[in-house]
Amino acid sequence: MILKIVKYPEPVLSQPGEPVTEFDDKLRQFVADMFETMYAAQGIGLAAPQVAVSKRVTVIDLSMGKDPAQKLVLVNPEIIARDGKQYEEEGCLSFPEIREKIQRAFKVSIRAQDERGKWFEMDGEELLSRAFQHEIDHLDGVLFLTRMSPLKRDLNLRKIRKMQREGTW
Numbered sequence: 069m070i071l072k073i074v075k076y077p078e079p080v081l082s083q084p085g086e087p088v089t090e091f092d093d094k095l096r097q098f099v100a101d102m103f104e105t106m107y108a109a110q111g112i113g114l115a116a117p118q119v120a121v122s123k124r125v126t127v128i129d130l131s132m133g134k135d136p137a138q139k140l141v142l143v144n145p146e147i148i149a150r151d152g153k154q155y156e157e158e159g160c161l162s163f164p165e166i167r168e169k170i171q172r173a174f175k176v177s178i179r180a181q182d183e184r185g186k187w188f189e190m191d192g193e194e195l196l197s198r199a200f201q202h203e204i205d206h207l208d209g210v211l212f213l214t215r216m217s218p219l220k221r222d223l224n225l226r227k228i229r230k231m232q233r234e235g236t237w
C-alpha cells in the first residue's frame with residue numbers, strides 16, 4: 069500500500085521517533101509499504117516520520133528498486149562512528165523541488181536492527197553514508213533544512229513560502 073508522504077512543516081517531521089519494541093507482522097507490513105511508497109516517489113531513502121508514523125524505522129535503496137541486494141531496513145538505528153567530510157547535493161521527499169549541498173561525514177558506521185529485531189552493524193561511504201545520516205536525522209526529528217547554512221536555509225524557506233502561496237507545495 070502506498071502511504072502519504074507528508075511535507076515540511078508537518079509537525080511529525082520535527083518530533084523524535086519512538087523506539088520500536090514489537091518486531092511483528094505489522095512492522096514487516098509497514099516496512100513493505102514504506103519501500104512501495106519510496107519507489108513510487110523515486111526516492112533512495114524514506115523515514116517513518118515522513119509517512120506520519122513517529123517511529124524509529126527507515127528504508128534505504130540506492131538502486132531505487134533495481135537491485136534487491138541494496139534494500140536496507142534500519143530499525144532503531146544509531147551512528148556509532150564517523151570519519152571525514154563530504155559536501156554534496158541532497159534532496160528530501162518531504163521537500164519536493166528543494167536541493168541543496170549539505171556537509172556530512174564521508175563515512176559512517178551504523179548499528180541497527182532488521183525487521184525481525186536482529187542487530188547488525190554496517191559501514192557506508194559517500195552516497196550511502198549520506199543516506200544513513202539524512203534518514204537517521206529524520207528519526208531524531210532533524211530536517212536537512214537545519215543542516216544548511218543560515219543563508220541557504222532562508223532562501224529555501226522563502227522558496228517554500230512562495231510555493232505555499234501559489235498552492236504548489
Ligand code: NI
Nearest residue numbers: 159160161162
Ligand atoms: Ni528526507
